[in-house]
Amino acid sequence: MPNVKRLYLKLLLQERKMALLGIILAVLTAYSGIALLAVSGWFISAAALAGLSAVAAHAFNFFAPGAIVRGLSISRTAGRYGERLSSHEATFRIISHLRANLFRLISRMSWSEQQLNRHETSSRLLQDIQNIEAIYLSAILPAAVSFLVMIAYLITLYIVLPSLLPWVIVPLLFATFVMPWLYSHRVLASETKLHQQHSQQWLSASALLSCMRTLTLFERLRDSGHFLQQQAQETDQEEATAVQRQQAVLLLTQLILIIMTVLVFWQGLLAFQHEQLDGAYAFMLLLLTLGSAEVLLSNCPALANLGLGLAALGRLQHSLIATPEQPDTRHFNHTSSPKLSVQINHLEYSYPQQHRPVFEQFNAQIKGPGWVWLSGHSGVGKSTLLALIYGQLKAKNGTIDVNGISAEQIRLMPQRIDILRTTLRDNLTLNLTINEPALWHALQLVELDHWAKRLPQGLDTWLGEGEWQPSGGERKRIGLARLILQDPKLILLDEPTAGLDSALAEKIYRELRTHWSDKIIICSSHELHFTATQDQSIELTAG
Structure with missing residues (x-):
């Protein structure tokens, strides 16, 4: 140091x-x-x-x-x-x-x-x-x-x-x-x-x-x-x-x-x-x-x-x-195994200055592709688990074994979506080179294409502080559109449709199921009525 x-x-x-x-x-x-x-x-x-x-x-x-x-x-x-x-x-x-x-x-x-x-x-x-x-x-x-x-x-x-x-x-x-x-x-x-x-x-x-x-x-x-x-x-x-x-x-x-x-x-x-x-x-x-x-x-x-x-x-x-840098407890095997899966073994984690651990000997097995829903009341560690899988937090003990996916192929959508003070195009691409048809397709999947067309300069309309301000629901859908354009294999969603009306959220989930049919999507949400029979579910309880 x-x-x-x-x-x-x-x-x-x-x-x-x-x-x-x-x-x-x-x-x-x-x-x-x-x-x-x-x-x-x-x-x-x-x-x-x-x-x-x-x-x-x-x-x-x-x-x-x-x-x-x-x-x-x-x-x-x-x-x-x-x-x-x-x-x-x-x-x-x-x-x-x-x-x-x-x-x-x-x-x-x-x-x-x-x-x-x-x-x-x-x-x-x-x-x-x-x-x-x-x-x-x-x-x-x-x-x-x-x-x-x-x-x-x-x-x-x-x-x-x-x-x-x-x-x-x-x-x-x-x-x-x-x-x-x-x-x-x-x-x-x-x-x-x-x-x-x-x-x-x-x-x-x-x-x-x-x-x-x-x-x-x-x-x-x-x-x-x-x-x-x-x-x-x-x-x-x-x-x-x-x-x-x-x-x-x-x-x-x-x-x-x-x-x-x-x-x-x-x-x-x-x-x-x-x-x-x-x-x-x-x-x-x-x-x-x-x-x-x-x-x-x-x-x-x-x-x-x-x-x-x-x-x-x-x-x-x-x-x-x-706060020494903790070693990454995630292990990736994306070359030999084509099967997508996430295996969580004896996971232990607690926040500094908190005596009660968030996870203690936690185990879970996720097989893909498909949707996995995290359930449980507020404060049981749903967002923490997503951050641990993403690598934003480091586990104290235990391992997270990820098969068929590399670390660069994991993306997290947090609860709060930050809007950059730049154009809608740049807010979607985030410095990636993406053609315009792909941008409009992503906006269509999240029901934002009509909204974007009504903007003063379309994709070149400036957003952010002092510019055109998206609503809370529009921010959420911009975050989902970013993930569609980045095309990861493991997608972590933290309350992705909070603030959206039920009919619009159901329509977006239906579109995303089709588009992300070959991926693992781990979703933390209180809206469990959007789950399907083939989906996996992990219920978290207070440690």
Whole structure:
């Protein structure tokens, strides 16, 4: 299993030239901004002092400092522009490779078991990916700039007034290292709890909306609304408390930097009184400290962003380790045996975090061709069995022996049919090359040919979000038409006619029986009145 932290470090090293260029330009921008403030302060104060006497004013060189100010201003603007280009380019390059690698790893995991469609799981995953992507731009870059600004500030103080170093070293170290660590601790301590509260609030709101009619009938809507409101208030209070704690750390950091600035100005004035320092340089040190303090203050969130990113990498690594790829327990014998059959032997399966198994020593024998109907009340494992045969889920124990059929000749039609935002033709072919007569024949078998002809552009009508929206029954029949065009040997249907009226469903089943007469069709459905005498039936019961 690949190490996700090493993967990110590898990608960062691959883009090290652009990333280092971004850091260098960011440091140049910070240096130019601080120097511009300090030199401007020195220039103004020196010019003011020179203007006190005619001789000094005549001898004072106004042009060189003015040129320095203009040069620093230009370098700050150019550096900021170049830093934005290079740092964001490095970020986008890292993100492009990172997303490809992360989603490649994620796609190998058994997310069907982890229920990726759950809000808590999916939102956590997306938030983690965003935190990982922000490591360079929001953590490494500002931290490097702050550290180099601190070093440059200490060197400048040593050159101009060495006696200042003992006064500023302690508050400077606190502002650079201790306060960012404290801020990071505040952020990380509340991040997980807030995410859980937001997820629980979303689930409660979703349940309220989906069960509104039932709650209204039983006069429980008001109580559920109060409960949701209470959850929202608790979440808002927790979030406000977390923000207040973070702001308190920032305020304390500002206070430390203000104390440092006062100490620098005080020592600068003492040095001026003892003629150890020119008055203009004392004012320059004050502005130099203020400019450096502004950069150091922005360093507080950097360590927190780094902590969030590393925690996200750790969670993703844990998920990859916790869900190792299970070996395929299906065995295919499609060369030596022309007979179509599926033999299920001692099948065992249970979902993670569920103590009760879905299947325990389950056995079944299916002989083809023909239709096999899965019956049983909701929750006994009909959809799970189809997913196990299809290979979407992997059994813990037992085997599924498939004869006369290869893995590529199995297709599953789930309960929910996804419609792509493209033409009806592409929604049917799914990137396969299929001639138009075959498309119309498939539509005719599922009673969609007249509907398709009435569309504005026929097969070239766009479907999906913001386009022509098929109804629930039309979606089901589009899913069946896809299977007809793919022409598999083993067809797995999960509630294929749910939402269709009985007469239309019976007509479609009759057409499909004729068209799929040489295949095995395993159908999970509560509508068992469509079964025929020659069909096989498997009744599932709760384990």
